[in-house]
Amino acid sequence: MLKKRSRNKLRLARKVRLKYKIRGTLEKPRLCVFKSLNHIYAQIIDDASGKTIVSVSSLDNQLQGKVKGCNIETAKLVxxxxxKKATEKDISSVVFDRNGYLYHGKVKALADAAREGGLIF
Incomplete structure (x- = not known):
């Protein structure tokens, strides 16, 4: 009898496939997205030095009273x-790493809001 693979195992397989294609540099860092059931996280990473340049999540103090749960509106705010934080640090273009998630719903909303804010990818 065949067993159905879980969503998370399928996501991790997609993540591994993309791992070697997406790299962030100091000139063009990587924008990585992670979402859980309750929150959404995004960070801009320089893979050459292994450092996080900018990070934002739905847990930040700026969003405390504005958001409730992890939904599309929260993803847009994040x-x-x-x-905004990236442009303050003179980052204009990034490589988008959806971290194995499908480009749909919350991930797409976050990407569109980042593009509207001035990031190029």
């Missing part, structure tokens, strides 16, 4: 704040 993307907008991330773009």
């Amino acid at each position: 993307g907008a704040i991330l773009a």
Whole structure:
């Protein structure tokens, strides 16, 4: 009898496939997205030095009273704040790493908000 693979195992397989294709440099860092059932996280990473340049999540103090749960509206706010922080640090273009998630729903909303905020990818 065949067993159905879980969503998370399928996501991790997609993540491993993309791992070697997506790299962030100091000139063009990587924008990585992670979402859990309750929160959404986004960070801009320089893979050459292994350092996080900018990070934003739905747990940040700026979003405390504004958001409730992890939904599309929360993802839009996180993307907008991330773009604002990135432009303050003179980051204009990034490589988008969806971390194995499908480009749909919350991940797409975060990406669109970051693009509207001035990031190029």
